[in-house]
C-alpha cells in the first residue's frame with residue numbers, strides 16, 4: 001500500500017530528525033506540517049465518529065471512551081523515553097486471570113476496567129483462557145529485565161542475534177574465529193530489537209498488557225498469532241480501546257519486532273481510527289497531531 005509506505009517513511013524521517021536533534025521529551029510526537037505532502041489522506045482520523053459498535057455483553061462505554069484524553073495517548077518509545085522517575089498515578093492490582101497466579105500485576109485503573117470488559121466479551125465469544133502475562137513494569141524492574149536479556153545474549157549466539165545481524169555477519173565475526181558468545185556491543189544491539197532500555201518501555205506507562213493463552217507452549221512468542229484469542233483481538237480489540245502496539249512489518253516505525261501478544265490501551269476513539277486506518281500508534285499520532 002503506497003500511502004502506508006509513505007506515512008511510514010515520513011514517520012521514520014521525522015523520528016531520525018528528532019533523534020539527531022536530541023529531542024527526547026515525552027508527550028511530544030512529530031508535529032511538522034510544512035513538508036506534509038498533499039497525497040496523504042487524513043480521512044482515517046475521526047472515523048470513530050461514524051463507527052457503530054456492537055457487543056455481546058453489557059458494556060459500559062464510558063469506560064472505553066476517553067475523548068482522546070492525552071493521558072491515554074502517552075507515547076513511550078526509543079525516541080520518547082519516559083525517564084527514570086515516571087510512575088503512573090492510578091495503578092490498580094489486576095484481578096483477572098494471571099500467567100503467574102501468585103504474582104501481582106498492575107495497570108492504570110481505566111485500562112484495567114477496559115481490559116476486564118474485553119476479557120468478559122472474549123469469554124462470551126467462547127474464548128475463556130486468556131491471561132495477563134505482563135502489565136505495568138517499573139523503571140527498576142525494566143533495569144533488571146534488560147540486564148538479564150543482555151547477559152543471556154552474551155551467553156551464546158541466539159536466533160535473535162542471527163535474525164538481527166544476518167548469518168554472514170555472525171559467521172565472519174564469530175563462528176569462523178571460534179567465538180561462540182556475542183560481544184557486549186552486539187548483545188546490546190540484539191536486545192534492543194525486542195526489549196526496551198530502562199525508561200523507554202511502554203510497560204512503564206501502565207497502559208499495556210502482554211496476553212497469553214493455554215493454547216501456547218510458552219507465552220510471549222509469535223505463536224500467539226495462531227491462537228483463537230489473537231484472531232478475536234485482531235477483529236475486536238479496538239472496540240475496547242486496545243491496539244496491537246507492534247504490528248508485523250512496522251519495525252522501522254515502532255522500533256520493535258512483531259509482538260502479537262502486546263496490547264496497548266489508547267481509548268476507543270484512537271483505537272478505532274488506528275484499526276480502520278491500518279495504522280500503528282506512531283503513525284496515528286503523526287496524523288492526529290498534524
Ligand SMILES: [Zn+2]
Nearest residue numbers: 134209210262
Ligand atoms: Zn509487552
